Amino acid sequence: MEELLVTPGEVLGSALDYKAGRGAYLSAQHKIVCASITGVRSFVPPPSDSSDQRLTVEVTGHKAHGPVPQPGAVVIARVTKVMARMASADIMCVGFQAVREKFTGIIRQQDVRATEIDKVDMHLSFRPGDIVRALVLSLGDARAYYLSTAKNELGVVSAESVAGATMVPISWTEMQCPLTGQVEQRKVAKVEA
Secondary structure, X not given: OOOEEEOOOOEEEEOOOEEEOOOEEEOOOOOEEEEOOOEEEEEEOOOOOOOOOOEEEEEEEOXXXXXXXXXXXXXXXXXXXXXXXXXXXXXXXXXXXXXXXXXXXXXXXXXXXXXXXXXXXXXXXOOOOOEEEEEEEEEOOOOOEEEEOOOOOOEEEEOEOOOOOEOEEOOOOEEEOOOOOOXXXXXXXXXXX
C-alpha cells in the first residue's frame, strides 16, 4: 500500500481488518481504527504464530512535531476552563519536552484525587491559568486526552493569586498569596524534596 499522510481522528480502517498500533487508537465504539497523530500510515504484518492475523496499522509522526502524549506519560498542562464535573487544559510538555502541536486534556472529577472522589469540587481544585502536573490515562475521545492528578506528586504546581503573585503551597489542598496572605483551595502537587 502507498504511503499516506494522515491527521488525528482520521479513519485508518475497520477494527475487523486492523489492530491499532503506535500513533493509532480504537474508536469509542470499537468499530474503527483512527490516527492519534499527524504522520505517515503504515501496516505491520502479524507474527506468523499469532492467532490474530489482522494487520497492525501504525502512524509514524514527523520528528518536527515533537513529543506526543501517550498513556502513562506525565505532562505539564495549563488549565483553560473549569466546569462542575471536569477541567480542560492545554498540554504544554510531555515529560521534559515542550509539545509543538496543540493537545487538549480533560481532568474528570473522578480523576482529581484518589480518596473521597464524590466530595471533589472542581472549582476548589483548579482555576483557569493554573499549571498542573498530570498523568495521561488514555486518549479519551478524538478531542482530548484523559488526565489524572490522583497521586500525591500530581496536581497544581504553579498558580497565580488574584493579586497577580505566584502562590506558595502550604498544604496538599491550599496555596497562599505571598503578597496578601490570602489562602486559596487547590489540588496541590507534592513538591519533591
